[in-house]
């Protein structure tokens with residue numbers, strides 16, 4: 255018996271596939287159509303595989319850059335600067351979504367101020383508050399001031415990975431509602447604040463729908479100050495949400511109640527909040543400049559974040575009926591990153607275009623586990639450490655000083671075996687806020703006792719912090735890689751873009767060497 259050949263007319267498979275001799279014209283037509291479709295699908299699969307191979311080949315040459323650092327360090331703000339530099343049009347497309355974030359930042363800040371005032375309501379010593387406010391009104395306000403520290407207790411003993419600043423004192427438990435005489439709740443100031451609170455109540459009620467709009471209804475436990483976490487691509491989802499395409503929400507219900515059946519493309523929630531802000535503009539200004547509020551800030555009983563202060567200072571503009579966020583507003587807007595958001599830019603250098611994948615991670619402790627899968631093939635890391643945070647403590651763990659946390663995190667990054675050959679860049683960030691704090695007379699040694707009797711001027715302080723980061727790097731540097739450091743304020747576009755240019759060139763030199771192209 256002959257072995258059937260693949261090409262043989264006697265091959266049983268070919269025989270089985272042969273059209274039947276009794277095939278009708280209609281059957282023949284159907285068969286040809288089916289065969290053409292099968293061919294098309296097969297060719298499509300081949301093409302997809304070819305493109306995937308191409309993409310993998312291309313991606314092999316891409317630069318992968320991770321932005322790492324604790325929450326609020328400035329990673330997403332730095333990412334926005336990359337976006338402004340390499341994809342400026344995309345910021346314009348996102349402008350509307352940022353309006354929702356900024357409105358949320360304003361409403362949330364006001365809610366925080368009113369909550370602190372309420373806690374103090376029964377225990378205000380109005381006279382002393384007004385007195386302390388009046389002597390300090392000329393001073394610039396300090397952002398994010400923490401409570402005064404209790405007598406020094408070291409948070410990190412000097413043996414812990416060699417990273418800690420010995421003697422960063424723990425934050426004392428909140429003194430809000432503590433033992434002040436009950437004598438002022440019926441004072442004129444308290445009555446004024448009571449009236450403001452009443453008038454601002456409807457605006458305060460928009461805090462939750464705005465948060466839902468941004469997060470898509472997802473809440474993350476331990477979100478501290480009640481901020482909102484967003485995932486990659488939130489901008490597009492915010493708009494989808496607004497149009498009621500994702501799930502029934504504030505707008506859908508409002509549209510129904512107003513008898514609107516068509517999709518107007520307008521975000522009713524944001525329009526409503528905008529109208530309420532316009533109506534409440536004078537009340538917000540009055541609250542923001544109220545002596546009691548001023549006094550609480552000066553006495554460090556009211557802690558405001560930098561973005562709260564920025565938007566309240568610009569409230570006339572933000573609450574205007576035709577408000578559109580400026581690029582500076584977008585750089586100051588605050589929203590917490592959840593997981594890892596990838597941004598791709600085509601970076602042109604020496605006539606060669608290379609794709610850069612920027613990975614912007616969530617920096618809160620509960621988010622850090624999601625970083626590791628990205629370590630494997632990272633080319634470079636920018637570690638962002640906010641040096642203005644010497645008087646601040648982690649939201650996630652109020653006993654940990656934020657500079658100590660940054661140093662611990664940096665120790666982990668420097669000693670991680672997967673990262674031993676990455677190009678390492680350190681941004682000592684928020685230098686503008688550090689200067690402002692030092693200018694108001696805030697003393698570093700109150701919070702970091704190891705700072706000792708050194709001079710409290712900006713240069714001494716930043717060099718002191720830099721030395722600690724360099725020490726961590728030296729102690730965890732088996733591969734003798736270089737650490738590039740920059741003092742930054744990533745809300746400053748001109749300065750940051752110049753630094754990004756330097757970082758890009760340095761990374762690219764390493765990239766060319768490792769790709770053996772030079």
Ligand SMILES: Nc1nc2c(ncn2[C@@H]2O[C@H](COP(=O)(O)OP(=O)(O)OP(=O)(O)O)[C@@H](O)[C@H]2O)c(=O)[nH]1
Pocket residue numbers: 323324325326327328329330331332560561585586587588589590591592615616617618683684685686687742743744745
């Ligand atoms: N004044 C000033 N503000 C800054 C600077 N860097 C960041 N900010 C502000 O600090 C806030 C937090 O910055 P983000 O970039 O959101 O912080 P992040 O590191 O991405 O935080 P997570 O996403 O929670 O990890 C934003 O309101 C920024 O505008 C800076 O250098 N100076």
Ligand SMILES: [Mg+2]
Pocket residue numbers: 329330331589590591614615616617
């Ligand atoms: Mg972020």
